[in-house]
Amino acid sequence: MDNVDSTRPSRGVDVIQYGTDCMKLTFLGATQTVTGSKFLIETKDRRILLDCGLFQGSKELRLRNWEAPPVDPKSIDAVVLTHAHIDHTGYLPRLVAHGYKGPVFATSATVDLARILLPDAGHLQEEEANYRNKHHLTKHKPALPLYTVSDAMSSLELMRPVKYGEVVSLSSSLGFDMMHAGHILGSSFVRFREGSGGTQKTVLFTGDIGRYGQPIIFDPASVDAADYLILESTYGNRLHAGNEGTSGKDQLRDVVVSTAERGGTVLIPSFAIGRAQELLYILRELEVENKIPILPVYVDSPMAVDAVDIFRRHVEEHDLEMAQLEKDGGNPLYTQRVHFARSVEESKAINEHRFPSIIISANGMATGGRILHHLMQRLPDERNSVVFVGFQAFGTRGRLISEGARQIRIFGVDYPVRASVHVIDSFSAHGDYREILRWLAGFKRAPRTTFLVHGEPVAAAAMKDHIVVSHKGWGVEIPAYRQTFEIN
Numbered sequence: 207m208d209n210v211d212s213t214r215p216s217r218g219v220d221v222i223q224y225g226t227d228c229m230k231l232t233f234l235g236a237t238q239t240v241t242g243s244k245f246l247i248e249t250k251d252r253r254i255l256l257d258c259g260l261f262q263g264s265k266e267l268r269l270r271n272w273e274a275p276p277v278d279p280k281s282i283d284a285v286v287l288t289h290a291h292i293d294h295t296g297y298l299p300r301l302v303a304h305g306y307k308g309p310v311f312a313t314s315a316t317v318d319l320a321r322i323l324l325p326d327a328g329h330l331q332e333e334e335a336n337y338r339n340k341h342h343l344t345k346h347k348p349a350l351p352l353y354t355v356s357d358a359m360s361s362l363e364l365m366r367p368v369k370y371g372e373v374v375s376l377s378s379s380l381g382f383d384m385m386h387a388g389h390i391l392g393s394s395f396v397r398f399r400e401g402s403g404g405t406q407k408t409v410l411f412t413g414d415i416g417r418y419g420q421p422i423i424f425d426p427a428s429v430d431a432a433d434y435l436i437l438e439s440t441y442g443n444r445l446h447a448g449n450e451g452t453s454g455k456d457q458l459r460d461v462v463v464s465t466a467e468r469g470g471t472v473l474i475p476s477f478a479i480g481r482a483q484e485l486l487y488i489l490r491e492l493e494v495e496n497k498i499p500i501l502p503v504y505v506d507s508p509m510a511v512d513a514v515d516i517f518r519r520h521v522e523e524h525d526l527e528m529a530q531l532e533k534d535g536g537n538p539l540y541t542q543r544v545h546f547a548r549s550v551e552e553s554k555a556i557n558e559h560r561f562p563s564i565i566i567s568a569n570g571m572a573t574g575g576r577i578l579h580h581l582m583q584r585l586p587d588e589r590n591s592v593v594f595v596g597f598q599a600f601g602t603r604g605r606l607i608s609e610g611a612r613q614i615r616i617f618g619v620d621y622p623v624r625a626s627v628h629v630i631d632s633f634s635a636h637g638d639y640r641e642i643l644r645w646l647a648g649f650k651r652a653p654r655t656t657f658l659v660h661g662e663p664v665a666a667a668a669m670k671d672h673i674v675v676s677h678k679g680w681g682v683e684i685p686a687y688r689q690t691f692e693i694n
Protein backbone atom coordinates (compact mmCIF):
# COMPACT_ATOMS: atom_id res chain seq x y z
CA MET A 207 0.00 0.00 0.00
CA ASP A 208 1.26 3.47 -0.82
CA ASN A 209 1.91 5.68 2.10
CA VAL A 210 -0.02 8.92 1.89
CA ASP A 211 2.81 10.62 3.72
CA SER A 212 5.06 10.16 0.74
CA THR A 213 3.11 12.92 -1.00
CA ARG A 214 3.71 15.51 1.65
CA PRO A 215 7.08 15.43 3.42
CA SER A 216 7.87 18.95 2.27
CA ARG A 217 4.82 20.39 4.03
CA GLY A 218 6.31 20.46 7.48
CA VAL A 219 3.92 17.88 8.91
CA ASP A 220 5.33 15.10 11.07
CA VAL A 221 5.70 11.86 9.19
CA ILE A 222 4.51 9.03 11.40
CA GLN A 223 5.61 5.43 10.95
CA TYR A 224 2.84 2.89 11.06
CA GLY A 225 2.43 -0.70 12.01
CA THR A 226 0.64 -2.87 9.48
CA ASP A 227 -2.59 -3.24 11.43
CA CYS A 228 -3.17 0.33 12.44
CA MET A 229 -5.85 2.53 11.03
CA LYS A 230 -4.92 5.98 9.80
CA LEU A 231 -6.90 9.13 9.39
CA THR A 232 -5.53 11.95 7.23
CA PHE A 233 -7.14 15.37 7.03
CA LEU A 234 -7.01 16.57 3.42
CA GLY A 235 -9.40 19.49 3.79
CA ALA A 236 -11.81 21.38 6.04
CA THR A 237 -8.97 21.88 8.51
CA GLN A 238 -9.31 25.27 10.22
CA THR A 239 -11.44 26.30 7.29
CA VAL A 240 -15.03 25.53 6.28
CA THR A 241 -14.50 24.10 2.80
CA GLY A 242 -12.63 21.36 0.98
CA SER A 243 -14.00 18.50 3.11
CA LYS A 244 -11.82 15.41 2.45
CA PHE A 245 -10.64 12.77 4.89
CA LEU A 246 -8.69 9.67 4.07
CA ILE A 247 -9.34 6.58 6.16
CA GLU A 248 -6.82 3.79 5.70
CA THR A 249 -6.98 0.29 7.08
CA LYS A 250 -4.55 -2.55 6.38
CA ASP A 251 -6.25 -3.26 3.05
CA ARG A 252 -8.57 -0.40 2.21
CA ARG A 253 -8.25 3.26 1.41
CA ILE A 254 -11.51 5.23 1.71
CA LEU A 255 -12.05 8.90 0.94
CA LEU A 256 -14.72 10.42 3.13
CA ASP A 257 -16.20 13.44 1.33
CA CYS A 258 -14.61 14.96 -1.75
CA GLY A 259 -15.18 18.67 -1.40
CA LEU A 260 -13.99 21.71 -3.23
CA PHE A 261 -12.01 24.45 -1.49
CA GLN A 262 -13.74 27.83 -1.72
CA GLY A 263 -12.90 31.30 -0.42
CA SER A 264 -9.40 32.78 -0.38
CA LYS A 265 -7.05 32.32 -3.32
CA GLU A 266 -4.66 30.30 -1.17
CA LEU A 267 -7.45 27.80 -0.51
CA ARG A 268 -8.74 27.74 -4.09
CA LEU A 269 -5.25 26.98 -5.38
CA ARG A 270 -5.36 23.70 -3.45
CA ASN A 271 -8.02 22.51 -5.90
CA TRP A 272 -5.45 22.86 -8.67
CA GLU A 273 -2.62 20.95 -7.00
CA ALA A 274 -2.00 17.31 -7.88
CA PRO A 275 -4.56 15.17 -5.99
CA PRO A 276 -3.30 14.71 -2.41
CA VAL A 277 -3.58 10.95 -2.79
CA ASP A 278 -3.36 8.88 -5.97
CA PRO A 279 -7.03 8.60 -7.06
CA LYS A 280 -6.39 5.14 -8.51
CA SER A 281 -5.32 3.88 -5.09
CA ILE A 282 -8.65 4.82 -3.44
CA ASP A 283 -11.11 1.92 -3.02
CA ALA A 284 -14.28 3.90 -2.31
CA VAL A 285 -15.59 7.43 -1.79
CA VAL A 286 -18.36 8.13 0.74
CA LEU A 287 -20.21 11.47 0.66
CA THR A 288 -22.03 12.99 3.64
CA HIS A 289 -24.18 15.40 1.60
CA ALA A 290 -24.45 17.22 -1.69
CA HIS A 291 -23.01 20.64 -0.91
CA ILE A 292 -20.10 21.51 -3.21
CA ASP A 293 -17.63 21.89 -0.34
CA HIS A 294 -18.29 18.18 0.30
CA THR A 295 -18.70 16.88 -3.28
CA GLY A 296 -17.31 19.45 -5.70
CA TYR A 297 -13.84 17.89 -6.04
CA LEU A 298 -15.25 14.54 -7.18
CA PRO A 299 -15.17 15.30 -10.95
CA ARG A 300 -11.51 16.32 -10.57
CA LEU A 301 -10.75 13.06 -8.73
CA VAL A 302 -12.49 11.13 -11.52
CA ALA A 303 -10.66 13.11 -14.22
CA HIS A 304 -7.43 12.00 -12.48
CA GLY A 305 -8.31 8.33 -12.65
CA TYR A 306 -10.70 7.44 -9.81
CA LYS A 307 -13.02 4.66 -10.98
CA GLY A 308 -14.39 3.15 -7.76
CA PRO A 309 -17.85 3.47 -6.20
CA VAL A 310 -19.17 6.72 -4.71
CA PHE A 311 -21.63 6.01 -1.88
CA ALA A 312 -24.23 8.56 -0.79
CA THR A 313 -27.89 8.67 0.23
CA SER A 314 -30.28 8.60 -2.72
CA ALA A 315 -31.32 12.24 -2.15
CA THR A 316 -27.66 13.23 -2.16
CA VAL A 317 -27.20 11.35 -5.44
CA ASP A 318 -30.22 13.18 -6.92
CA LEU A 319 -28.93 16.55 -5.76
CA ALA A 320 -25.43 15.79 -7.04
CA ARG A 321 -26.96 15.13 -10.46
CA ILE A 322 -27.90 18.81 -10.51
CA LEU A 323 -25.00 20.30 -8.58
CA LEU A 324 -21.96 18.64 -10.15
CA PRO A 325 -22.77 19.27 -13.84
CA ASP A 326 -23.63 22.85 -12.85
CA ALA A 327 -20.24 23.15 -11.10
CA GLY A 328 -18.54 21.80 -14.23
CA HIS A 329 -20.47 24.30 -16.32
CA LEU A 330 -19.39 27.17 -14.05
CA GLN A 331 -15.76 26.02 -14.26
CA GLU A 332 -15.93 25.96 -18.06
CA GLU A 333 -17.65 29.37 -18.16
CA GLU A 334 -15.03 30.90 -15.89
CA ALA A 335 -12.19 29.56 -18.04
CA ASN A 336 -13.92 30.92 -21.18
CA TYR A 337 -14.43 34.28 -19.51
CA ARG A 338 -10.77 34.48 -18.52
CA ASN A 339 -9.64 33.57 -22.01
CA LYS A 340 -12.02 36.03 -23.66
CA HIS A 341 -11.01 38.92 -21.41
CA HIS A 342 -7.31 37.95 -21.24
CA LEU A 343 -7.50 37.53 -17.48
CA THR A 344 -5.16 34.58 -17.38
CA LYS A 345 -1.47 33.81 -17.16
CA HIS A 346 -2.20 30.38 -18.61
CA LYS A 347 -2.76 30.09 -22.35
CA PRO A 348 -5.43 29.01 -22.59
CA ALA A 349 -6.97 28.97 -19.10
CA LEU A 350 -8.42 25.52 -18.49
CA PRO A 351 -11.41 24.62 -16.34
CA LEU A 352 -10.73 22.75 -13.09
CA TYR A 353 -13.06 20.16 -14.59
CA THR A 354 -15.75 19.98 -17.24
CA VAL A 355 -19.42 19.04 -17.43
CA SER A 356 -18.25 15.80 -19.00
CA ASP A 357 -16.00 15.02 -15.97
CA ALA A 358 -19.00 15.71 -13.74
CA MET A 359 -21.17 13.35 -15.77
CA SER A 360 -18.52 10.61 -15.49
CA SER A 361 -18.43 11.02 -11.72
CA LEU A 362 -22.23 10.63 -11.52
CA GLU A 363 -21.97 7.21 -13.15
CA LEU A 364 -20.01 5.98 -10.11
CA MET A 365 -22.73 6.92 -7.61
CA ARG A 366 -24.31 4.17 -5.52
CA PRO A 367 -27.34 5.19 -3.44
CA VAL A 368 -27.37 4.04 0.19
CA LYS A 369 -30.36 3.95 2.55
CA TYR A 370 -30.17 5.43 6.03
CA GLY A 371 -29.32 2.61 8.43
CA GLU A 372 -28.19 0.22 5.71
CA VAL A 373 -24.82 -1.38 6.50
CA VAL A 374 -22.50 -1.21 3.52
CA SER A 375 -19.55 -3.56 3.56
CA LEU A 376 -16.26 -2.29 2.13
CA SER A 377 -14.12 -5.31 3.08
CA SER A 378 -14.35 -8.33 5.38
CA SER A 379 -13.61 -6.07 8.35
CA LEU A 380 -14.72 -2.59 7.28
CA GLY A 381 -18.22 -1.22 6.77
CA PHE A 382 -20.30 1.91 7.29
CA ASP A 383 -23.83 3.15 7.78
CA MET A 384 -25.49 6.55 7.51
CA MET A 385 -27.82 8.52 9.80
CA HIS A 386 -29.82 11.72 9.37
CA ALA A 387 -27.63 14.79 9.94
CA GLY A 388 -30.53 17.28 9.81
CA HIS A 389 -28.53 19.68 7.60
CA ILE A 390 -30.02 19.49 4.09
CA LEU A 391 -32.03 16.95 2.16
CA GLY A 392 -30.04 13.70 2.06
CA SER A 393 -27.44 14.85 4.58
CA SER A 394 -25.91 12.17 6.74
CA PHE A 395 -23.51 11.27 9.49
CA VAL A 396 -21.27 8.44 8.33
CA ARG A 397 -20.21 5.82 10.86
CA PHE A 398 -17.39 3.43 9.96
CA ARG A 399 -16.90 0.16 11.81
CA GLU A 400 -13.57 -1.60 11.57
CA GLY A 401 -12.75 -5.02 13.04
CA SER A 402 -15.01 -7.15 15.18
CA GLY A 403 -15.65 -8.07 18.81
CA GLY A 404 -13.51 -6.39 21.43
CA THR A 405 -11.14 -4.83 18.92
CA GLN A 406 -13.87 -3.19 16.83
CA LYS A 407 -13.59 0.55 16.51
CA THR A 408 -15.96 3.15 15.13
CA VAL A 409 -15.18 6.42 13.41
CA LEU A 410 -18.04 8.84 13.00
CA PHE A 411 -18.01 11.93 10.79
CA THR A 412 -20.84 14.41 11.25
CA GLY A 413 -20.45 16.08 7.87
CA ASP A 414 -22.37 19.29 8.46
CA ILE A 415 -24.52 18.95 11.52
CA GLY A 416 -28.00 20.41 11.21
CA ARG A 417 -30.41 22.08 13.57
CA TYR A 418 -33.23 21.03 15.82
CA GLY A 419 -36.84 21.97 15.10
CA GLN A 420 -36.28 23.24 11.55
CA PRO A 421 -39.19 23.13 9.13
CA ILE A 422 -38.95 20.49 6.39
CA ILE A 423 -35.79 18.57 7.40
CA PHE A 424 -35.52 16.01 10.22
CA ASP A 425 -33.55 16.71 13.39
CA PRO A 426 -30.00 15.35 13.61
CA ALA A 427 -30.09 11.67 14.66
CA SER A 428 -28.90 11.06 18.20
CA VAL A 429 -25.70 9.09 18.60
CA ASP A 430 -24.50 7.60 21.88
CA ALA A 431 -20.99 6.41 21.08
CA ALA A 432 -18.07 6.58 18.66
CA ASP A 433 -14.42 5.79 19.31
CA TYR A 434 -13.29 8.61 17.08
CA LEU A 435 -15.47 11.56 16.23
CA ILE A 436 -14.85 14.01 13.41
CA LEU A 437 -17.05 16.96 14.28
CA GLU A 438 -17.83 20.14 12.37
CA SER A 439 -17.41 23.48 14.16
CA THR A 440 -18.62 26.15 11.71
CA TYR A 441 -20.53 28.02 14.43
CA GLY A 442 -18.24 26.95 17.28
CA ASN A 443 -18.08 30.54 18.52
CA ARG A 444 -21.59 31.73 17.69
CA LEU A 445 -25.23 31.31 18.62
CA HIS A 446 -27.98 31.75 16.07
CA ALA A 447 -30.29 34.69 16.77
CA GLY A 448 -33.33 32.40 16.96
CA ASN A 449 -31.76 30.78 20.00
CA GLU A 450 -31.46 34.11 21.76
CA GLY A 451 -34.73 35.92 21.11
CA THR A 452 -35.74 37.38 17.75
CA SER A 453 -36.44 34.67 15.24
CA GLY A 454 -34.99 34.66 11.75
CA LYS A 455 -38.52 34.75 10.40
CA ASP A 456 -39.21 38.03 12.25
CA GLN A 457 -35.93 39.50 11.02
CA LEU A 458 -36.75 38.54 7.44
CA ARG A 459 -40.24 40.05 7.79
CA ASP A 460 -38.77 43.37 8.97
CA VAL A 461 -36.33 43.52 6.05
CA VAL A 462 -39.00 42.65 3.46
CA VAL A 463 -41.50 45.18 4.84
CA SER A 464 -39.02 48.06 5.11
CA THR A 465 -37.46 47.38 1.71
CA ALA A 466 -40.86 47.17 0.02
CA GLU A 467 -41.82 50.51 1.59
CA ARG A 468 -38.73 52.06 -0.01
CA GLY A 469 -39.64 50.50 -3.35
CA GLY A 470 -36.50 48.38 -3.28
CA THR A 471 -35.58 44.78 -3.89
CA VAL A 472 -34.53 42.21 -1.30
CA LEU A 473 -31.61 40.25 -2.70
CA ILE A 474 -30.80 36.98 -0.94
CA PRO A 475 -27.63 35.13 -1.93
CA SER A 476 -28.45 31.55 -1.11
CA PHE A 477 -27.36 28.04 -1.81
CA ALA A 478 -29.81 26.79 -4.41
CA ILE A 479 -30.43 23.60 -2.54
CA GLY A 480 -31.99 23.47 0.86
CA ARG A 481 -31.80 27.02 2.03
CA ALA A 482 -33.60 28.43 -1.02
CA GLN A 483 -36.48 26.04 -0.37
CA GLU A 484 -36.51 26.90 3.31
CA LEU A 485 -36.68 30.60 2.44
CA LEU A 486 -39.62 29.99 0.10
CA TYR A 487 -41.31 28.02 2.84
CA ILE A 488 -40.89 30.87 5.34
CA LEU A 489 -41.81 33.62 2.86
CA ARG A 490 -44.97 31.66 2.05
CA GLU A 491 -45.81 31.46 5.76
CA LEU A 492 -45.27 35.22 6.12
CA GLU A 493 -47.59 35.83 3.16
CA VAL A 494 -50.29 33.55 4.56
CA GLU A 495 -50.00 35.30 7.94
CA ASN A 496 -50.35 38.69 6.19
CA LYS A 497 -47.05 39.84 7.64
CA ILE A 498 -45.43 40.83 4.34
CA PRO A 499 -46.86 42.23 1.12
CA ILE A 500 -47.32 39.74 -1.72
CA LEU A 501 -44.26 40.48 -3.87
CA PRO A 502 -42.86 38.75 -6.92
CA VAL A 503 -40.27 36.27 -5.64
CA TYR A 504 -37.67 35.37 -8.26
CA VAL A 505 -35.71 32.21 -7.66
CA ASP A 506 -32.85 32.69 -10.05
CA SER A 507 -31.12 29.36 -10.36
CA PRO A 508 -31.69 26.50 -12.74
CA MET A 509 -30.79 24.19 -9.85
CA ALA A 510 -33.40 25.56 -7.45
CA VAL A 511 -36.16 24.60 -9.89
CA ASP A 512 -35.00 20.99 -10.00
CA ALA A 513 -34.36 20.95 -6.27
CA VAL A 514 -38.05 21.61 -5.58
CA ASP A 515 -38.87 18.48 -7.60
CA ILE A 516 -36.33 16.51 -5.60
CA PHE A 517 -37.96 17.64 -2.36
CA ARG A 518 -41.26 16.35 -3.74
CA ARG A 519 -39.71 13.01 -4.69
CA HIS A 520 -37.99 12.41 -1.36
CA VAL A 521 -41.00 12.57 0.93
CA GLU A 522 -39.27 10.02 3.18
CA GLU A 523 -37.05 12.87 4.34
CA HIS A 524 -39.72 15.42 5.16
CA ASP A 525 -41.17 16.39 8.49
CA LEU A 526 -44.90 15.79 8.90
CA GLU A 527 -45.30 19.56 8.95
CA MET A 528 -44.54 19.69 5.26
CA ALA A 529 -46.30 16.46 4.35
CA GLN A 530 -49.52 17.73 5.94
CA LEU A 531 -49.36 20.97 3.95
CA GLU A 532 -48.97 19.04 0.73
CA LYS A 533 -51.90 16.84 1.62
CA ASP A 534 -54.01 19.96 2.21
CA GLY A 535 -53.25 21.11 -1.32
CA GLY A 536 -50.86 23.78 -2.51
CA ASN A 537 -47.11 23.62 -2.62
CA PRO A 538 -45.42 24.68 0.61
CA LEU A 539 -42.34 25.68 -1.37
CA TYR A 540 -44.17 28.19 -3.59
CA THR A 541 -45.06 31.75 -2.63
CA GLN A 542 -48.05 33.38 -4.36
CA ARG A 543 -46.01 35.14 -7.03
CA VAL A 544 -42.98 32.89 -7.29
CA HIS A 545 -41.07 32.81 -10.60
CA PHE A 546 -38.29 30.36 -11.33
CA ALA A 547 -35.64 31.52 -13.76
CA ARG A 548 -34.08 28.57 -15.47
CA SER A 549 -32.52 30.08 -18.58
CA VAL A 550 -29.98 32.90 -18.79
CA GLU A 551 -32.62 35.01 -20.63
CA GLU A 552 -35.09 34.55 -17.77
CA SER A 553 -32.32 35.49 -15.35
CA LYS A 554 -31.47 38.65 -17.29
CA ALA A 555 -35.14 39.61 -17.47
CA ILE A 556 -35.21 39.88 -13.66
CA ASN A 557 -32.89 42.88 -13.95
CA GLU A 558 -35.61 44.76 -15.84
CA HIS A 559 -37.95 44.64 -12.85
CA ARG A 560 -37.65 47.72 -10.71
CA PHE A 561 -40.74 47.37 -8.50
CA PRO A 562 -40.40 45.84 -5.05
CA SER A 563 -39.46 42.23 -5.32
CA ILE A 564 -37.43 39.46 -3.70
CA ILE A 565 -34.61 37.72 -5.54
CA ILE A 566 -33.06 34.48 -4.31
CA SER A 567 -29.97 33.53 -6.27
CA ALA A 568 -26.89 31.34 -5.89
CA ASN A 569 -24.28 31.13 -4.84
CA GLY A 570 -24.68 31.84 -1.17
CA MET A 571 -21.22 33.32 -0.55
CA ALA A 572 -21.25 35.43 -3.74
CA THR A 573 -18.09 33.77 -5.01
CA GLY A 574 -19.68 33.07 -8.40
CA GLY A 575 -22.89 32.30 -10.23
CA ARG A 576 -25.85 34.49 -11.17
CA ILE A 577 -25.86 36.33 -7.84
CA LEU A 578 -22.88 38.37 -9.08
CA HIS A 579 -24.97 40.04 -11.79
CA HIS A 580 -27.71 40.86 -9.31
CA LEU A 581 -25.19 42.34 -6.88
CA MET A 582 -23.77 44.52 -9.66
CA GLN A 583 -27.31 45.77 -10.36
CA ARG A 584 -28.63 46.15 -6.82
CA LEU A 585 -25.72 47.01 -4.50
CA PRO A 586 -25.34 50.65 -5.63
CA ASP A 587 -29.01 51.55 -4.87
CA GLU A 588 -29.86 52.42 -1.26
CA ARG A 589 -33.48 51.33 -1.68
CA ASN A 590 -32.37 47.71 -1.91
CA SER A 591 -31.40 45.21 0.78
CA VAL A 592 -28.99 42.32 0.67
CA VAL A 593 -29.68 39.56 3.18
CA PHE A 594 -27.07 36.92 3.98
CA VAL A 595 -28.63 33.77 5.34
CA GLY A 596 -25.71 31.35 5.43
CA PHE A 597 -22.17 31.13 6.69
CA GLN A 598 -19.82 33.47 4.81
CA ALA A 599 -16.34 31.97 4.60
CA PHE A 600 -13.21 34.04 5.02
CA GLY A 601 -12.05 35.56 1.75
CA THR A 602 -15.45 35.54 0.03
CA ARG A 603 -17.34 38.58 -1.30
CA GLY A 604 -20.18 37.57 1.01
CA ARG A 605 -17.90 37.92 4.03
CA LEU A 606 -16.62 41.32 2.87
CA ILE A 607 -20.10 42.74 2.23
CA SER A 608 -21.58 41.31 5.43
CA GLU A 609 -18.71 42.84 7.42
CA GLY A 610 -19.43 46.30 6.02
CA ALA A 611 -17.22 46.74 2.93
CA ARG A 612 -18.12 50.06 1.25
CA GLN A 613 -17.31 48.80 -2.21
CA ILE A 614 -16.90 45.43 -3.76
CA ARG A 615 -15.04 44.21 -6.84
CA ILE A 616 -16.90 42.03 -9.34
CA PHE A 617 -15.29 41.05 -12.65
CA GLY A 618 -12.62 43.69 -12.17
CA VAL A 619 -15.03 46.60 -11.53
CA ASP A 620 -15.63 48.22 -8.12
CA TYR A 621 -19.26 48.71 -7.12
CA PRO A 622 -20.32 50.92 -4.18
CA VAL A 623 -22.33 49.16 -1.47
CA ARG A 624 -25.29 51.49 -0.82
CA ALA A 625 -27.96 48.83 -0.29
CA SER A 626 -28.64 47.98 3.33
CA VAL A 627 -26.93 44.78 4.39
CA HIS A 628 -28.39 42.22 6.82
CA VAL A 629 -27.13 38.96 8.23
CA ILE A 630 -29.69 36.43 9.47
CA ASP A 631 -27.68 33.60 11.00
CA SER A 632 -30.66 31.61 12.17
CA PHE A 633 -31.44 30.40 8.65
CA SER A 634 -28.12 28.65 8.68
CA ALA A 635 -28.38 24.92 8.06
CA HIS A 636 -25.58 24.41 10.62
CA GLY A 637 -26.18 23.94 14.30
CA ASP A 638 -24.59 26.60 16.50
CA TYR A 639 -22.34 25.54 19.38
CA ARG A 640 -25.24 25.11 21.78
CA GLU A 641 -26.98 22.77 19.34
CA ILE A 642 -23.77 20.82 18.82
CA LEU A 643 -23.36 20.50 22.60
CA ARG A 644 -26.96 19.29 22.76
CA TRP A 645 -26.12 16.62 20.20
CA LEU A 646 -22.91 15.67 22.04
CA ALA A 647 -24.90 15.28 25.27
CA GLY A 648 -26.30 12.06 23.74
CA PHE A 649 -22.88 10.40 24.02
CA LYS A 650 -22.78 7.85 26.85
CA ARG A 651 -19.00 7.59 26.77
CA ALA A 652 -16.26 9.90 25.58
CA PRO A 653 -14.79 9.32 22.13
CA ARG A 654 -11.07 8.56 22.42
CA THR A 655 -10.46 11.62 20.26
CA THR A 656 -12.77 14.26 18.89
CA PHE A 657 -11.32 15.96 15.81
CA LEU A 658 -12.72 19.40 15.09
CA VAL A 659 -13.04 20.29 11.42
CA HIS A 660 -15.08 22.72 9.30
CA GLY A 661 -14.36 25.70 11.46
CA GLU A 662 -12.20 28.75 10.96
CA PRO A 663 -9.44 28.88 13.61
CA VAL A 664 -11.38 31.05 16.08
CA ALA A 665 -14.54 28.94 15.74
CA ALA A 666 -12.72 25.61 16.10
CA ALA A 667 -10.80 26.86 19.16
CA ALA A 668 -14.02 28.11 20.77
CA MET A 669 -15.78 24.81 20.05
CA LYS A 670 -12.88 22.98 21.68
CA ASP A 671 -13.24 25.16 24.80
CA HIS A 672 -16.99 24.50 24.93
CA ILE A 673 -16.47 20.75 24.69
CA VAL A 674 -13.68 20.67 27.25
CA VAL A 675 -15.84 22.63 29.72
CA SER A 676 -19.00 20.54 29.28
CA HIS A 677 -17.37 17.14 28.71
CA LYS A 678 -14.54 16.76 31.19
CA GLY A 679 -11.84 14.39 30.05
CA TRP A 680 -12.64 14.45 26.34
CA GLY A 681 -9.57 14.61 24.13
CA VAL A 682 -10.09 17.23 21.43
CA GLU A 683 -7.78 17.84 18.47
CA ILE A 684 -7.86 20.54 15.81
CA PRO A 685 -6.03 18.86 12.92
CA ALA A 686 -3.75 20.68 10.49
CA TYR A 687 -4.03 20.39 6.72
CA ARG A 688 -2.65 17.02 5.61
CA GLN A 689 -2.00 15.89 9.16
CA THR A 690 -2.23 12.14 9.74
CA PHE A 691 -3.36 10.45 12.93
CA GLU A 692 -2.88 6.82 13.84
CA ILE A 693 -6.11 5.55 15.37
CA ASN A 694 -6.15 2.31 17.34
Ligand SMILES: [Zn+2]
Pocket residue numbers: 289291389414
Ligand atom coordinates in the same frame (compact mmCIF):
# COMPACT_ATOMS: atom_id res chain seq x y z
ZN1 LIG B 1 -23.27 21.57 3.94
